[in-house]
Amino acid sequence: MEKTTDTIYGSHIERMEEIVKEMEKRIMDLREKILSEQGMDPIEHYLARIKSDDSMREKCRRNGLPETEESALQEIKDAIGIRIVCDFLDDVYTIRDYLAQMPDYTLIQEKDYIRNAKPNGYRSYHMILRSLDGYHIEVQLRTISMDTWASLEHHIRYKKNLPCDAELIFKELKRCADELASTDVSMQAIKNLITEN
């Protein structure tokens, strides 16, 4: 069993773990606040992880980078990853706004794959944040239906032998993505309607 300081992250691991805890606390506080104000919890589930030593080293090699702290923490920006899965579409954007205005983090990149879905149907909101002391967090925000879709797509993509025509499967997955996206919008419209009155 290697000591934590033996990982590619070296002595940074402690601060990284602190960041994970800190983010979790912030998200839970935000959740409480929205729940007490609007009577509905905006988050279905929250996950945070530090990329394992093995995966990070593998990613360095895949990207032709030396296996150093610099590569793991500066060149590659998902050493710390959080995923926030929301019940409704608008919640995704509410949480996006909250994360973007945190004074001790700078938003260095964001991609709205919800309004600009990937050709295969993938939808999520991606952000990369940098703390004042230089650590990066990759954030993925999505609704439950986008999360379900992504997990099936991920499972299929890495499956070795598909029992039937792969093209058909990917076409059907795309169709499901477009139906789910449509339903997300309808659910939001119904929610807005009942909360207005």
Place this chain on the structure above:
Amino acid sequence: MKILLAEDTRDLNRAVTALLDHEGYEVDSAFDGEEAMDYILKSDYDGVVLDIMMPKKDGLEVLTEMRSRHILTPVMLLTAKTEIDDRVAGLDAGADDYLPKPFAMKELLARIRSMTRRSKEYGASELTFEDITLNPKDFVLSARNTVILTAKEYELMDVLLANKDTELSTEYLLSHIWRNEENAHADTVWLYITYLKGKLKSVGSKVGITGAKGESFRLSI
């Protein structure tokens, strides 16, 4: 463009087949009603020309069977000049047109053009407005992204697109899309308008829908 011709008079059948072929149609020829029905069940035609007086099954029987099987291919009946009752029966059974014999080939061709055009042009076709496209085959609404609409959303979007220059009132939409269903009212229309507004936004379109609850609606940018 594929046409089925069912006519038991061999010379006439051959002449019409040759003419249609010459005009660029793909033609199948049947010489009695049963053969015609076999062709219809095997193939997809853009138009069917049926003689009424045919052995085994007459033209009206073939037509009735087609419609009962929900085969909506346009049908033109060839009738003898005096058979007014047959023409009435034919039209009532779901024929789109009839042509009394003897006929001029020129008129036959014009009527076939008219009949096949009707089903193509006035049927559901892809509609566009600014950056959006609505596909009638799979109910996909697309701009930068795509979403799939439900049946009612599709109908509403289709009507809004077909009338992009006109304000459509809530009453008009209730009668045309909800066919004045008992449980449908202004709130129903408004909810579906809201769905479509959200879906236009989610496909990244610049098109929106103007109009307030209970009032008139129109696509706009």
